[in-house]
Amino acid sequence: MESSAEEPPPPLPPPLFTFGAIADIQYADIDDGFNYTGTRQRYYRGSLQLLRRAADSWRSAATGGGPASLLRFVLQLGDIVDGFNSRQRGASERALDAVLGELDRVGVPVHHVWGNHEFYNFSRDELMRVPAEQRASGSGRWRWRRRRRRTRTAAHRRHLRLPFQPCPRVQYNNALNILKEHNSNEDLNHPPVEKGMSKFAKFNGGFSRDQLSWLDGVLSQSDDDEERVIIVSHLPVHPLSADPVCLAWNSEDVLAMIGAHGCVVCFMAGHDHDGGYHRDRDSGVHHLTLEGVIETPPESDAFATVSVYEDRMLLKGRGRTADREMLFTWPPDETQVV
Ligand SMILES: Nc1ncnc2c1ncn2[C@@H]1O[C@H](COP(=O)(O)OP(=O)(O)O)[C@@H](O)[C@H]1O
Numbered sequence: 001m002e003s004s005a006e007e008p009p010p011p012l013p014p015p016l017f018t019f020g021a022i023a024d025i026q027y028a029d030i031d032d033g034f035n036y037t038g039t040r041q042r043y044y045r046g047s048l049q050l051l052r053r054a055a056d057s058w059r060s061a062a063t064g065g066g067p068a069s070l071l072r073f074v075l076q077l078g079d080i081v082d083g084f085n086s087r088q089r090g091a092s093e094r095a096l097d098a099v100l101g102e103l104d105r106v107g108v109p110v111h112h113v114w115g116n117h118e119f120y121n122f123s124r125d126e127l128m129r130v131p132a133e134q135r136a137s138g139s140g141r142w143r144w145r146r147r148r149r150r151t152r153t154a155a156h157r158r159h160l161r162l163p164f165q166p167c168p169r170v171q172y173n174n175a176l177n178i179l180k181e182h183n184s185n186e187d188l189n190h191p192p193v194e195k196g197m198s199k200f201a202k203f204n205g206g207f208s209r210d211q212l213s214w215l216d217g218v219l220s221q222s223d224d225d226e227e228r229v230i231i232v233s234h235l236p237v238h239p240l241s242a243d244p245v246c247l248a249w250n251s252e253d254v255l256a257m258i259g260a261h262g263c264v265v266c267f268m269a270g271h272d273h274d275g276g277y278h279r280d281r282d283s284g285v286h287h288l289t290l291e292g293v294i295e296t297p298p299e300s301d302a303f304a305t306v307s308v309y310e311d312r313m314l315l316k317g318r319g320r321t322a323d324r325e326m327l328f329t330w331p332p333d334e335t336q337v338v
Contacts, residue, residue: 015307015314018070020058020106022303023077023270024292025051026117027099028084029091035295040273044082046298051102054303057318058106061305071305073108077270077290078115078234085121092121103134110134115234115271116203171208178206178249191245199247204235204271206249212257219261228328229263236269240278241287246271259283265328266313275302277324284330286313291320 028044035042043050061071080099085091103110112132119127176188182200183192191198207215215231222229236242237251237258248254258264259282266286273292280287296302301319315324 012309012314015070015309017072018061018305018307019072020054020061020074020108020303020305021077021268021290022051022054022074022293023290024079024115024273024294025076025099026079026082026292026294027051027095028082029095029098030082030084033084035273040295041297042082042294043296043298044084044294047293047296048098048102049298050293050296050301050303051099053301054318055102055106057303058108058305062106062108070307071106071108074103074106074110075232075268076103076110076112077232077268078113079117079270079292079294080112080115081117081121082294083117083120096121100134111232113232113234113270116205174208175206182249196244198245199249199251201245204247204249207254212253215254216257216261219257219263222263223261227263228265229261230266230268231258231264233267233269234271236272236276236287236289237267238278238280238287240276241267242269242272242276242289243274246289255280255283258285266326275321279326286326288315288324288326296320 025047026042026044027047030044032044032046033042034040058071058074081092081095085095110133112134114127179188179200179202182197183190183202185192188202191201219229233248235248235251236246237248237254239247239251258267259280264283264285266288269287269289270292272289273295275291276287276289278287279285290304291302293302296319302321303318304321305316305318307314307316311328313326313328315321315326317323
């Protein structure tokens with residue numbers, strides 16, 4: 001009897017764990033509009049419906065039994081509410097409550113990253129007063145309230161122990177100086193036209209020396225512990241994983257740091273609503289930029305459910321977000337470099 005030329009690959013074991021990811025929800029209770037250049041529609045109200053569908057899907061993955069019940073957490077990659085909310089009194093808090101309410105229904109912890117639109121809606125002080133983790137239902141969900149000074153959760157208390165900053169504008173002014181060094185436009189949100197310089201726009205930002213040194217320490221520890229690391233950021237850093245106008249100002253520094261540590265397997269970002277993907281040829285790191293909910297029409301979707309195995313991550317995308325297999329082995333065969 002002849003055997004078939006190609007054996008099917010053996011079935012994968014159950015994943016170690018699964019998580020959800022979503023980017024650029026940018027919810028606002030306002031009519032649809034367009035991006036700055038007028039080329040892309042933005043569905044401000046519709047974004048909440050899309051989030052609801054993502055939350056429904058993750059909720060059934062978290063409670064449905066079988067391997068899918070391993071959904072452990074959700075990553076919210078920044079720009080959770082749109083800057084337009086800040087124009088109307090109380091709208092930022094109302095929008096945030098609506099979005100957090102949807103995420104709360106999933107019933108697993110939600111880890112939040114700040115995007116540029118968080119800074120249009122809330123002061124840095126307000127942002128520092130809340131933890132970056134939204135706890136699962138029933139374990140004391142936090143609320144983000146402007147006037148709330150009394151805090152209850154342990155995470156809140158951790159934030160209160162952060163060093164006291166007598167002159168917080170120093171960091172802001174340093175960032176502004178870096179931006180002005182590279183961008184001579186009167187409106188600093190207007191990107192420079194020179195090649196390779198477009199990322200120096202005010203709607204981006206950079207990683208401070210303190211942040212990089214913190215990251216270096218975490219990655220060194222993970223190298224020692226033989227862990228695998230996914231870095232989560234609002235801004236992408238690899239020029240082939242996103243439109244270069246969306247990159248962090250010092251993206252090269254972050255790429256060099258990632259390259260110096262073997263533990264990083266994936267860098268996950270948002271900000272570029274078109275999304276993107278590239279596997280770095282030197283480090284083997286997968287740079288994944290998720291499609292933004294805000295520019296996704298109501299009949300489509302944009303979210304991911306990622307299952308993590310010993311040797312790979314399998315991303316199940318919905319709507320505009322494509323399925324993707326991300327192997328940890330490196331170097332890959334040619335077909336795996338996109
Ligand atoms: N090319 C540009 N020139 C001037 N201002 C811009 C430009 N692009 C964006 N902006 C402004 O920057 C801010 C953030 O832009 P937005 O497109 O909402 O960011 P995001 O991509 O994070 O959604 C808005 O106030 C927008 O009007």
